[in-house]
Amino acid sequence: MLKFIMIFGLIVISWTIMTSSAKAEFCRQINGQQxxxxxxxxxxxxxxxxxxxVKIDQETRPIEIYNCRQGHRITQEGxxxxxxxxxxxxxxxxxxxx
Numbered sequence: 020m021l022k023f024i025m026i027f028g029l030i031v032i033s034w035t036i037m038t039s040s041a042k043a044e045f046c047r048q049i050n051g052q053q054x055x056x057x058x059x060x061x062x063x064x065x066x067x068x069x070x071x072x073v074k075i076d077q078e079t080r081p082i083e084i085y086n087c088r089q090g091h092r093i094t095q096e097g098x099x100x101x102x103x104x105x106x107x108x109x110x111x112x113x114x115x116x117x
């Protein structure tokens with residue numbers, strides 16, 4: 020019985036360690052702003068597109084489409100916004116397209 024409790028305890032501890040590391044955010048300091056990618060998914064059809072939710076200085080943006088080929092992002096309302104020279108879009112494309 021003690022062996023069962025020890026094994027169960029180790030499984031629970033290892034599971035909590037793995038789930039906490041999976042929730043980690045990718046953050047960078049750019050031009051005095053802290054930019055964190057909180058959620059990201061690459062498009063299966065268009066490999067140059069990413070759906071990402073980002074947090075800039077603790078302000079969370081909803082999921083937007085980042086098009087690395089054309090250099091713009093598409094908001095949920097359908098607005099097309101070009102990447103800034105040192106912004107989130109350039110960060111996503113530079114880091115993830117390696």
